Every structure is written in structure tokens, then in C-alpha cells.
Amino acid sequence: MTIWESLAVLVAGIGAGTINTIVGSGTLITFPVLLATGLPPVTATVSNALGLIPGSVSGAIGYREELKGQRSLVLRLGVAAAIGGLAGAVLLLVLPETAFETVVPVLVALALVLVVLQPRLSTAVQRRRTRAGAVTKTDGGPVLFGGLLLASVYGGYFTAAQGIIYLSLMGMLLDDTLQRLNAVKNVLAAIVNSIAALFFLFVADFDWTAVLLIAAGSAAGGQIGAKIGRRLPPTALRVFVVVVGVCAILQLLR
Template sequence: MTIWEMLAVFVAGISAGTINTIVGSGTLITFPVLLATGLPPVTATVSNALGLIPGSISGAIGYRAELAGQRDRILRLSVAALIGGFTGATLLLLLPSSAFETIVPVLVTLALVLVIIQPRLAAAVQARRERTGTSASANGGPLLLAGILCASVYGGYFTAAQGIIYLSLMGMLVDDSMQRLNAAKNVLAAVVNSVAALFFLFVADFDWTAVVLIAVGSALGGQLGAKVGRRLPPTALRALVVLVGVVAIVQLLVRKYG
């Protein structure tokens, strides 16, 4: 890499760490930059996955106050995230990149719809529970577990917008604040990135310059994202999720059809 390419990757890492902590989809920043430096797609993907681990951990630390009382929920969902992330990483090496390109924009679109209508659906579900005398599951039940598993398969494969899918699933199935769910999302993303990167260490080639630059940048961005994200009211956070998601969909479609 030239010095300017290294600077671009470092800045992309900061931006990705920031946006991943607040919403997700930071890979849509780092991945094109890595490709622009001349890295092959698979090398760019695996280097990006390893480099973003410090950012995910940094973001989770920044949200540590919101993680209080979520240990059981996170442990349960982390098992699904671990299995899904490992499966997705395996698929990256076995399947052509076109395998996920068609379904990903559809998944992100559905996730955004759920984020938008989540307040009304949550109110309707709560009203139904009051009528039937039932209560919400603290962990989201089997449906959330299955959803996190499937989302983590995708996350281990590519990672872009997995945070948005996590937030939409938890927002629908768990009765908790957006900020606390966002904190849980950061931990799950760290689990998926870590298990995928550890798998890649044994079977794929990394560009270690890119890994280090993204790692340092994303760690700084994780702290910045936590400071910004924790100050956002629920409506603003939801609006930012939708905005980033729309940008993600457009970029994914441009990559496929452009």
C-alpha cells in the first residue's frame, strides 16, 4: 500500500468502528476501500473481519452501562451467534460471492421495515399480552434464537448490515429499550467477527497492514460511536438505523447491478 492508501484504510476503520457501534454496516465503508487498494475480495473480507474485532469490543465496552442485567440474554444469543458466524465463515470459502448478493438487499429491506414499524407492533403485542395475561420473554424465546443464528450466518459471510438485522429482530421480540438492545448487538457482532476471523486465520490469507490499520481505527471509532450513540433518543437512533440501512441497500444493489 502507498501512504495515501494506508491513510484511507485507517480513516475507513475509524468510520466503520463508529457506525458499527451506533448502528452497523461499517463494512460497507471498509470493504470498498480495501478493494480499491487492490486486495482480492476474499482477502479483503477476511482482513476486514479480523480488523473490526477491536472496534466491536471497544463499542461494547463503551456501552457497558447498558449491558448491565443482560448477561443471561447475551450468553444465550451468543451461542447462536458463534454457531452462525462459524457457518458463515465456512460458506465464504465454499460458495461464490454471488450466492448472497441477491438475498442480502431483501434481508436488509425487511429488517428496515421491522425497525420502522417496531413501535406499533410492540404496542400491539403488549396490548395482546395484557388481554391474555402473558408476559414477554426476557430472552426473546426460540424465535429470536433462530433469527440470530440465521443473521449470524450472514454476518460470518460478509457482516455488512448484520447489526441492523440484529436490532430489528431484538426490537420485535424483546421488551427493552433501543439503547440496551444496541449494546447487546455490539456484543453479538464481536462474537461473530471473532469466530469468523479465528477460522480465517487457519484457512485464508490476510493483508496484515490492512488488519492493523482497521483494528486501530475501529477501536478508536468504537469509543467515538459509543459516546455519540448513547446520547441519541430512541426515535433518532431508529431514524439513523433506517438511513444507514437505505444507504447499505443502494450500495449492495450498485455492486450487483452497477
């Protein structure tokens, strides 16, 4: 890897760490850059997953204030993230490289629709529960657990736009602010990346130079993203999610 390629990977890591902390889809920045350096797709995917761990952890730390009072929720959903992340990592080495190409843009598009409609849908669901006298589940129930499990399978496989899917599911099924949900999203992403990376360390090829460069960049980007993301009002954050999601879909369809 040349000095210019190394610099490009480092800058891509900063960008990915920043955008992952705010919403997700940072892989769409780092993955093409890794491919441009000559890494094979699977090696690039594994190296990317390993390198983004510090960024996910950094972003979660940056959102530590929003995580207060959410320990039980994070622990419960963290189980789904861990199981799904491991399953996705296994699938990466078993399935063809193009296995998710068709379904991913559809999933992201659906997630964006849910993000846009989430305030109205949440209000409608709450009204219906009130009329029916039902008790609102503070942890999202089995539907959220199952949805995040499946989303984490995809996250362990590729990770692009996984944060958008997380936010859409939690926004629909949890009665909380978007910033607090974003904090939980960052922890879940860190769990998925870590579990997948531990698996890859023993069974897959990766490039240590790429891993270290992305790790350094994403760790710095995680702090930048936390500072920016925590200052965004709910509407602005929602708009940012949609813009990033649309760009992700266009990139995935190329």
C-alpha cells in the same frame, strides 16, 4: 500498499468502527476501500473481519452501562452468534462470491421496515399477550434465538448491515429500550467477528497491513460511536438506523 492507501484504510476503519457501534454497516465503508487497494474480494473480506474485531469490542465496552443486568441474555444469544458466525465463515470459503448479492438487500429492507414499525408492533404484541394472559419471554424465546442464528450466519459471511438485522429482531421480540438492545447488538457483533476471524486465521489468506490499520481505526471509532450513539434519543437513533440502512441497500445494489 502506498502511504495514501494506508491512510485511506485507517480512516475507513475509524468510520466503520464508529458507525458499527451506533448501528452497523461499517463494512460498506471499509470493504470498497480494501478492494481499491487491489486486494481480492475474499482476502478483503477476511482482512476486514479480522480488523473490525477491536472496533466491536471497543463499542461493547463503550456501552457497558447499558449492558448491566443483561448477562443471561447476552450469554444465551451469544451461543447463536458463535454458531452462526462460524457457519458463515465456512460458507464464505465454499460458496461463490455473489451468493448473497440477491438476498442481502431484501433482508436489509425487511429489517428497516421492522425497525420503523417496531414501537407499534411491540405495543400490539404486548396488548395481545395481555389479553391472552401470556407471560412475556424476557429472552425472546426460540424465535429470537433462531433469527439471530441465521443473521449471524450472514454476519460471518459478510457482516454488512448485520447490526440492523439484529436490532430489528430484538426490537420486535424483547421488551427493552433501543439503547440497551444496541448494547447487546455490539456484543453479538464482536462474538461473530471474533469467531469468524479465528477460523480465517487458520484457513484463509489475509493482508496483515490492512488488518492492523482497520483494527487501529475501528478501535478508536468504537469509542467515538459509543459516545455519539448513547446520547441519541430513541427516535433519533431509529432515524439514523433507517438512513444508514437505506444507504446500505443502495450500495449493495450497485
